[in-house]
Amino acid sequence: MYKIGLTGGIGSGKSRVADLLAEWGAAVIDTDVIAHELTAPGGAAMEPIRQHFGPDVVAPTGALDRQAMRELVFDSPQARQQLESIIHPMIKSVVQQRAEEAQGCYLVVVVPLLVESGQWRNRLDRICVVDCDEATQIHRVHARSGLTEGIITRIMSAQATRRERLAVADDIVLNDAHTSVEQLVARTRSLHENWCKLARQAS
Ligand SMILES: CC(C)(COP(=O)(O)OP(=O)(O)OC[C@H]1O[C@@H](n2cnc3c(N)ncnc32)[C@H](O)[C@@H]1O)[C@@H](O)C(=O)NCCC(=O)NCCS
Ligand SMILES: Nc1ncnc2c1ncn2[C@@H]1O[C@H](COP(=O)(O)OP(=O)(O)OP(=O)(O)O)[C@@H](O)[C@H]1O
Structure with a gap:
């Protein structure tokens, strides 16, 4: 395609x-949307994120605490790189999967x-x-x-x-x-x- x-x-x-x-x-695949899915309650990125960054970046629902993570990663290039190294490979594989199924002009x-x-x-x-x-x-x-x-x-x-x-x-x-x-x-x-x-x- x-x-x-x-x-x-x-x-x-x-x-x-x-x-x-x-x-x-x-057909549209949005990597921001995928990043949100991966960090929703039970999302595949949540366990590695919790292990790496600790419980302070996890909301009571089990979703990513987006404000806490935003403050952290846009203050520290190292923290940002760590978050990206967890989440970007996952985003890529979801994109690949969805691209195979995509239908559109x-x-x-x-x-x-x-x-x-x-x-x-x-x-x-x-x-x-x-x-x-x-x-x-x-x-x-x-x-x-x-x-x-x-x-x-x-x-x-x-x-x-x-x-x-x-x-x-x-x-x-x-x-x-x-x-x-x-x-x-x-x-x-x-x-x-x-x-x-x-x-x-x-x-
Ligand atoms: C840091 C997080 C939690 C902040 O969440 P928040 O709800 O404020 O933002 P949201 O996810 O809706 O993103 C909004 C915009 O922020 C910018 N942005 C997001 N992540 C990054 C990043 N790592 N570096 C630079 N800009 C970024 C993009 O322009 C994006 O469209 C979130 O952005 C995140 O998980 N980022 C890592 C995932 C990522 O790299 N996403 C970009 C898609 S490739
Ligand atoms: N030409 C325009 N006139 C008025 N408002 C606009 C225009 N273009 C975009 N907007 C508004 O600006 C905001 C940002 O637009 P949009 O969400 O499409 O940007 P984005 O690039 O997807 O942002 P992000 O990187 O944060 O995901 C939205 O509220 C949108 O409705």
Whole structure:
């Protein structure tokens, strides 16, 4: 199946773009969603996380205490690396499994850390970056989740820069502060039509 990697910084608009593509018939696998499943009560990542980080990062329900883990890993690159070394191989294997079963005109894999990890590129036919300026990312994430500018900035510092992402993009969806939802839909639609064509040519 023809595979598009969809990436972008926190709050850039990846989920909105992915939702549109799914509505129009693409198969979508979102690694953020898989990370949440793996850290839900009884999720496969919870026991290794508890063993490594201790009970303070586990909520009474058995799910990951996301706030505690957020504070920990976006303050310590070493802790972040440890969390990623537990969870990223699990995410990869779930993606592989779901990709085999996926049905649609092409497959979109949403990977926030596509540029950072370097391990996704050779598994994808094309990379699409949802592009947004930093001030808008902070504004959107704050409005959505109430996180402070301090923690949002720390999360952004753990991610590739806008320039680094754009450097690997085959396609770009500009979704900055000046982009209306209608413009986002139109930009995404025109890429979707091209990807349908490329997927047909490749099959
Ligand atoms: C640290 C955690 C618990 C914080 O949870 P929280 O509910 O606040 O965030 P959520 O999971 O919804 O992610 C929101 C966004 O944060 C950013 N983000 C998540 N993990 C990371 C990371 N390791 N490095 C940089 N940015 C990250 C991404 O832009 C992501 O879209 C959580 O993000 C997590 O488990 N991260 C490790 C898994 C991972 O690397 N996920 C990215 C998918 S490849
Ligand atoms: N063009 C836009 N106009 C107005 N609001 C927008 C626009 N694009 C995205 N948003 C809003 O900004 C927020 C972030 O968008 P979205 O969740 O799609 O980003 P994301 O890249 O998936 O974020 P994350 O990395 O945190 O998962 C959401 O509340 C979304 O509704």
